[in-house]
Amino acid sequence: MPCMxxxxxxxxxxxxxxxxxxxxxxxxxxxxxxxxxxxxxxxxQKKHGETRCFDxxxxxxxIVGAAIGMASYGLKPVVEIQFADYMYPAYDQIVxxxxxxxxxxxxxFTCPMVIRMPTGGGIxxxxxxxxxxxxxxxxxxxxxxxxxxxxxxxxxxLLAAIADPDxxxxxxxxxxxxGPFDGHHNxxxxxxxxxxxxxxxxxxxxxxxxxxxxxxxxxxxTVLAYGxxxxxxxxxxxxxxxxxxxxxxxxxxxxxxxTITTSVRKTRRCVVLHEATLTSGFGAELAALVQAECFxxxxxxxxxxxxxxxxxxxxxxxxxxxxxxxxxxxxxRVLEVK
Amino acid sequence: MTHTALSLRxxxxxxxxxxxxxxxxxxxxxxxxxxxxAIDATPETLRDLAFGMIRVLxxxxxxxxxxxxxxxxxxxxxxxxxRHMLKLRAYDARMLLAQRQxxxxxxxxxxxxxxxxxxxxxxxxxxxxxxxxxRQAGLLIASGYPVKTMMCQVYGNDGDPVRGRQLPVFYSSKxxxxxxxxxxxxxxxxxxxxxxxxxxIAGDDKIAAAWIGDGSTAESDFHAAMVFASTYRxxxxxxxxxxxxxxxxxxxxxxxxxxxxxxxxxxxGIPALRVDGNDYLAVLAVARWATERARANLGPTLIEHVTYxxxxxxxxxxxxxxxxxxxxxxxxxxDPVLRLKQHLIxxxxxxxxxxxxxxxxxxxxxxxxxxxxxxxxxxHSGRRPSPAEMFDDVYAEMPPHLRRQRQQAGx
Numbered sequence: 001m002p003c004m005x006x007x008x009x010x011x012x013x014x015x016x017x018x019x020x021x022x023x024x025x026x027x028x029x030x031x032x033x034x035x036x037x038x039x040x041x042x043x044x045q046k047k048h049g050e051t052r053c054f055d056x057x058x059x060x061x062x063i064v065g066a067a068i069g070m071a072s073y074g075l076k077p078v079v080e081i082q083f084a085d086y087m088y089p090a091y092d093q094i095v096x097x098x099x100x101x102x103x104x105x106x107x108x109f110t111c112p113m114v115i116r117m118p119t120g121g122g123i124x125x126x127x128x129x130x131x132x133x134x135x136x137x138x139x140x141x142x143x144x145x146x147x148x149x150x151x152x153x154x155x156x157x158l159l160a161a162i163a164d165p166d167x168x169x170x171x172x173x174x175x176x177x178x179g180p181f182d183g184h185h186n187x188x189x190x191x192x193x194x195x196x197x198x199x200x201x202x203x204x205x206x207x208x209x210x211x212x213x214x215x216x217x218x219x220x221x222t223v224l225a226y227g228x229x230x231x232x233x234x235x236x237x238x239x240x241x242x243x244x245x246x247x248x249x250x251x252x253x254x255x256x257x258x259t260i261t262t263s264v265r266k267t268r269r270c271v272v273l274h275e276a277t278l279t280s281g282f283g284a285e286l287a288a289l290v291q292a293e294c295f296x297x298x299x300x301x302x303x304x305x306x307x308x309x310x311x312x313x314x315x316x317x318x319x320x321x322x323x324x325x326x327x328x329x330x331x332x333r334v335l336e337v338k
Numbered sequence: 339m340t341h342t343a344l345s346l347r348x349x350x351x352x353x354x355x356x357x358x359x360x361x362x363x364x365x366x367x368x369x370x371x372x373x374x375x376a377i378d379a380t381p382e383t384l385r386d387l388a389f390g391m392i393r394v395l396x397x398x399x400x401x402x403x404x405x406x407x408x409x410x411x412x413x414x415x416x417x418x419x420x421r422h423m424l425k426l427r428a429y430d431a432r433m434l435l436a437q438r439q440x441x442x443x444x445x446x447x448x449x450x451x452x453x454x455x456x457x458x459x460x461x462x463x464x465x466x467x468x469x470x471x472x473r474q475a476g477l478l479i480a481s482g483y484p485v486k487t488m489m490c491q492v493y494g495n496d497g498d499p500v501r502g503r504q505l506p507v508f509y510s511s512k513x514x515x516x517x518x519x520x521x522x523x524x525x526x527x528x529x530x531x532x533x534x535x536x537x538x539i540a541g542d543d544k545i546a547a548a549w550i551g552d553g554s555t556a557e558s559d560f561h562a563a564m565v566f567a568s569t570y571r572x573x574x575x576x577x578x579x580x581x582x583x584x585x586x587x588x589x590x591x592x593x594x595x596x597x598x599x600x601x602x603x604x605x606x607g608i609p610a611l612r613v614d615g616n617d618y619l620a621v622l623a624v625a626r627w628a629t630e631r632a633r634a635n636l637g638p639t640l641i642e643h644v645t646y647x648x649x650x651x652x653x654x655x656x657x658x659x660x661x662x663x664x665x666x667x668x669x670x671x672x673d674p675v676l677r678l679k680q681h682l683i684x685x686x687x688x689x690x691x692x693x694x695x696x697x698x699x700x701x702x703x704x705x706x707x708x709x710x711x712x713x714x715x716x717x718h719s720g721r722r723p724s725p726a727e728m729f730d731d732v733y734a735e736m737p738p739h740l741r742r743q744r745q746q747a748g749x
Contacts, residue, residue, distance in 0.1 A: 025539060051539045057569055062528055062562035069532025072517065075539060096522040103731045105510040105518035106500045141732050165734035210737065254737035
């Protein structure tokens with residue numbers, strides 16, 4: 001099986017989708033000739049032609065609005081917003097239009113499209129290249145939200161998102177584009193080729209949306225994470241000698257509640273992780289669901305380890321990013337509750 | 339060194355309630371004067387068309403000038419156009435009354451703007467797609483969409499194709515080339531461009547028509563649509579309906595006085611036409627020109643339809659609070675129904691008696707449709723969609739959390 005980075009896996013997924021489905025179109029800022037500022041679309045225009053993969057004006061609302069029209073015509077646009085931090089001009093089109101079109105027309109018009117957005121911090125991206133806006137999508141009825149944590153999943157989930165009949169927000173943690181990152185920013189960067197999930201099958205395959213996966217089995221507590229924080233969680237519990245079960249949610253909405261509740265009912269303790277800010281973040285939804293579904297099993301309050309309720313800072317990146325030390329400390333606090 | 343205290347200009351209409359309507363600043367160009375260029379003319383050679391006004395019907399009802407040249411247009415087609423406008427006006431009147439009787443929660447009329455959507459629709463072909471605002475129901479009427487079904491939507495009853503989910507007048511019909519209406523202004527303008535791009539990418543021959551009001555041209559979506567339509571030369575007709583008013587704000591607030599709305603096209607290299615929106619034949623001629631251009635793969639056209647919103651913005655609006663109550667009667671471009679009627683009479687193809695008879699027939703037809711719609715239900719009585727349907731169509735397949743909520747609600 002070939003080894004790929006997450007960038008290569010995403011490009012491969014787009015290549016497969018373009019080749020197998022003539023309705024797929026790929027476009028966005030710098031996506032065409034240049035191949036994307038992160039190289040996720042490199043070579044696609046040359047291989048599949050200008051009508052299948054092309055550059056757009058710098059207008060997020062234009063990119064998404066045009067894609068909605070194209071999807072309602074019958075194509076399957078897979079568009080890119082260069083950074084998730086820049087999706088706000090398109091937010092009206094995403095929330096008021098893409099998410100609601102099927103409902104408001106009673107299924108007469110539909111919006112099968114994917115919006116790819118590099119997301120997350122850990123790259124000294126500061127305020128406008130580091131945000132994690134997933135809660136702004138999971139709060140919107142009609143959208144599906146996906147966050148892969150590795151190349152293998154990125155390809156399978158992206159192909160599933162493209163095949164999905166609903167609008168899918170596909171958040172790509174840019175910190176792990178080239179290799180897994182466990183939050184130890186002072187250590188050398190590792191590459192995907194030394195990671196088992198850097199092995200990506202050739203050709204088409206899909207991973208079901210709405211299905212979480214257990215990355216590490218454990219008995220003492222459950223850690224819920226997605227994207228970059230999956231790797232942070234694994235490092236934190238490994239180094240801390242914590243017998244934690246680490247769940248990679250993969251899809252935030254629809255959520256795999258069964259995998260979560262089965263685990264928490266077993267371990268009786270739960271820590272929720274995300275890079276995004278705390279207040280009204282997706283962790284609040286996870287904590288509320290765990291509390292409601294597992295109340296009689298819980299031995300300790302559900303803890304959340306997240307970014308602080310501040311804009312994402314530049315210089316103080318590692319004081320902001322919820323790294324392995326903070327995760328391990330939260331796990332120990334939860335375990336100490338008698 | 340002297341200092342100037344800076345200040346802002348706050349644009350306001352020339353007259354307010356209590357004063358006499360004044361359209362003396364409004365230039366009414368002579369009918370028939372504007373040239374009719376070839377559809378492949380370059381935008382640069384068309385500049386005057388964005389500042390003048392294409393008019394076909396003169397004060398005596400004669401069709402004059404190069405835009406009147408529509409040899410295939412029979413008297414039957416002209417009478418049909420009149421009937422569509424009468425039908426839309428009668429429909430509006432009945433729904434306004436029904437709203438006052440609290441049968442639907444809300445309604446929006448087209449009074450004075452009937453020619454724009456009724457005439458434009460006749461230049462489209464089956465399969466083309468309109469991306470309308472809430473004030474183009476003439477597109478449905480002129481395409482033969484059942485009035486009874488429109489009423490069911492307004493009432494949100496069990497006959498409503500969109501299952502009571504949308505506000506009244508937010509129709510949707512793929513079959514009749516009428517894209518689902520959204521309450522968010524301007525959003526459909528760029529979507530129309532995307533739909534047209536889709537048609538072109540697929541190598542299809544269908545075109546799109548985008549619709550927006552004068553006020554909503556201030557939305558960012560308008561700008562995005564112009565850029566995309568121009569950049570990709572998309573097969574789309576970009577319509578601006580300038581009815582002078584955006585609820586209480588006059589068109590100058592959206593900078594209608596800075597050039598014309600049509601003139602915006604020239605900043606993007608998009609051919610732009612300004613047309614008398616109360617002149618059925620002029621709207622039809624311009625719509626044919628723009629749709630032919632799009633079908634010939636020559637790209638987008640911007641059309642500013644100059645008209646007047648004779649009624650309140652909606653049933654929730656009282657225009658006498660912000661403009662003279664008799665302003666509509668002074669509108670220099672007159673009434674679209676009366677002007678086409680005068681034209682047909684001048685051609686010997688119509689008469690005052692036939693007009694009265696036609697009005698009665700149309701009203702009877704609308705009243706009969708209303709009885710059928712109300713037999714199904716109104717907002718507060720009769721059959722309405724099951725609440726279980728609230729949970730359908732959020733996604734293609736109902737996800738587990740919605741299934742749980744539906745069961746929890748007891749539906």
